[in-house]
Amino acid sequence: METVITVVGGTKGGSGKSTVATNLAILLAAAGLDVLLVDADDQETATDFTNLRESARPGGAGYTCVALTGPAVRTGVQRLAPKYQHVVIDTGGRDTVSQRAALSVCSAYLVPFAPRSFDVWTLDKVSDLVEEARTVNPDLRAFAFINKADPRGNENAEAAELLRSRPALTFIPTGLGSRKAFGAAAASGLGVTELRPQDPKASDEMRALYGYLFDISKTPGRDQVGA
Ligand SMILES: Nc1ncnc2c1ncn2[C@@H]1O[C@H](COP(=O)(O)OP(=O)(O)O)[C@@H](O)[C@H]1O
Ligand SMILES: [Mg+2]
Known part of the structure; x- marks a missing residue:
């Protein structure tokens, strides 16, 4: 089976890219898959997290993490991907060479948006990036979803409406x-599903996102990344 390469990106810092990338890598590894997490952000959040995780867990991180930057994100991933079942790439919060390089080799692009206007305003930029990437990577699938949803108010619904309006990206409702x-x-170097005491809502949300993207058995017929 071909390696599934997922990029978590966008052009906004703090939207939750590293949180989502590390949690997806942890869930994929927990499912017994061979996972490479690529840190393509020069702030190296994913690397720092993985180092903490390695020292916090006797069994190690459970996945392999490498840092790549610039054009090497493309060439490095092309070289390493065949050795793994899944590659998850965490990018920085700007439109960088690294992010474009990642977009040129990936199967799926996953973009979290916080439901506040400044974040959602980057949607046009992200939409353009996707369309441009498809000129070199025509099979690229792109997904948008809301992270840090507010517990109340209209902002979530308004943001969802906007995210649904862009044909370049598929909106993930979970x-x-x-x-x-x-x-x-x-x-603590943990995935949210590993935290004790557990926050069941946070765990369920992360599993639902994971299930939407990767778990074919749970949602038959869905247009999935791992299918
Ligand atoms: N769903 C969430 N709920 C609460 N805090 C979150 C959530 N997602 C991310 N964060 C927090 O927001 C901050 C930025 O998240 P991070 O994943 O580092 O974003 P990015 O990688 O996009 O810059 C971190 O402190 C992280 O713990
Ligand atoms: Mg980050």
Whole structure:
């Protein structure tokens, strides 16, 4: 089976890219898959997280993490991908050479948006990036979802409406709420599903996102990345 390469990106810092990339890598590894996490952000959040995770867990991180930057994101991933079943690439929050290089080799592009106007305003830019990437990577699938959803108010619905309006991206209806467990887990080198005591809502949300993207058995017929 061909390696599934997923890029978590966007042009906004703090939208939750590293949180989502690390949690997806952890869930894929927990499912017994061979996973490479590529840190393509020069802030190296995914690398720092993985180092913490390695020291916090006797069994190690459960996946392999490498840092790549610039055009090497493309060439490095092309070289390493055949050795793994899944590659997850965490990018920085700007339109960089690294992010474009990642987009040129991936199967899927996953973009979290916080439901506030400044974040959603980057949608046009992201939409353009996807269309441009498809000129070299025509099979690229792109997904948008809401991260840090507000517990109340109209902002979630308004953001969802906007995200649904862009034909370049498929809107994933199962987003993540704004929950302390995501930060608490990261601070201990854990995935949110591994945190104890568990936040069941945060865990369910992350599993639903994972299931939407990768778990063919749970949602038959869905247009999935791993299918
Ligand atoms: N769903 C969420 N709920 C609460 N905090 C979150 C959530 N997602 C991310 N965060 C927090 O927001 C901050 C930025 O997240 P991060 O994943 O580093 O974003 P990015 O990689 O896009 O810059 C971190 O402190 C992280 O713990
Ligand atoms: Mg990050």
